[in-house]
Amino acid sequence: MTDLWRARWQEGRIGFHLPRPHPALQRYWPLLGVPDRAKVLVPLCGKTLDMRWLAEANHPVLGIELAPEAVEQFLAESSVPVARYQQAGFTICRQGSIELWCGDFFHLHIQQASEIGAFYDRAALIALPEATRQRYAFHLAQLVPPGAKGLLVSLTHDGEKAGPPYSVPNQEVETLLSPNFRLTLLEESEPDERGLCEKVWHLVRRGPLA
Template sequence: MENPWRQRWQEGRIGFHLSDTHPSLIQHWPMLNVEAGAKVLVPLCGKSLDMRWLADKGYPVLGIELAPEAIEQFLAQRNAGVSRYTQAGFDVSRQGNVELWCGDFFHLHIQQAAEVGAFYDRASLIALPPATRERYAFHLAQLVPPGAKGLLIGLTHEEADAGPPFSVPDSEIQRLLTPNFRVELVENREPDERGRSESVWALERRGPRV
């Protein structure tokens, strides 16, 4: 993950953070028919309240985040105990059904993600510059098993290469993900006041089910 993202957390420039659960998660997650109790991988998770929503629905969450500031702010949102330990080079904080690993997503290995059965990308792919997105798509595919389902929320805007968050056109999302995932566009959201448009994708890891 690139330093500008960490710098934004340190400076409090996190306008991308939603103060509520993303409406597209609420609307589209049920249609995925994710197995009850499946652990959900949330890469580059920030302090997203979407993780609370998933956990409250009975899905254990494995969030990966580079910025410790984001993790501490997430934990402070709820007055509940936190257990902390180190595993595989990550500083891990567990609060209830949410497990947050502080470190580089690309250093997460399949052994650490062995229990993952689903995934959710609200601001991961769009946080990465073009040169890193291909690596991200490949690494995500290595971490989730065949048949695993997930949602990905894309973003387009007219600020050229400005970011993060970056503008990632639908054609690029399809190019990056279709080699390893079944990809379906399920929603195009109306542009916001800044002309930024979100797209919502249902994904399923290709390959024989185990």
């Protein structure tokens, strides 16, 4: 899996990358009621401009990305100085209020995510093969506190297309996440010319509030 994504970034096969913030993020994030200055976890973040949008909306951002190529491309798109350091198997780059942790998302520990107050997944769940998605759903739930809110963008294909991005049906999203999150389906797009249909979900971490 690691080699697959490194190869895609090295070869520039990143058709999933949008040259602008995702419209669903702009449309729905302000309606979630996420507290001002809450740090937002962005798993498998790539070089998404959604992180800059969240930072401009007054949220510190913690992005986790496996491919150093993606991290370096993201940093190069801004003239803001970068601080670099190492921690527990991650190479960390801080640019303004955005931290990019280059390493394996599954190696991020609860203690390292102690300041997380919200989350945003536009391309993490759908980037993982079926055998790994259960592990991802469980690990995400471990990292965010009860009451934390987030947005998830999932995707289905019209027919049996290979991934990534992978087709994750609504029922699978609910099966994976409903044990630890309350889910609300906010939007379901019409299939595009490639047969891809995006779904936008509002998630709230279950559990007793402090």
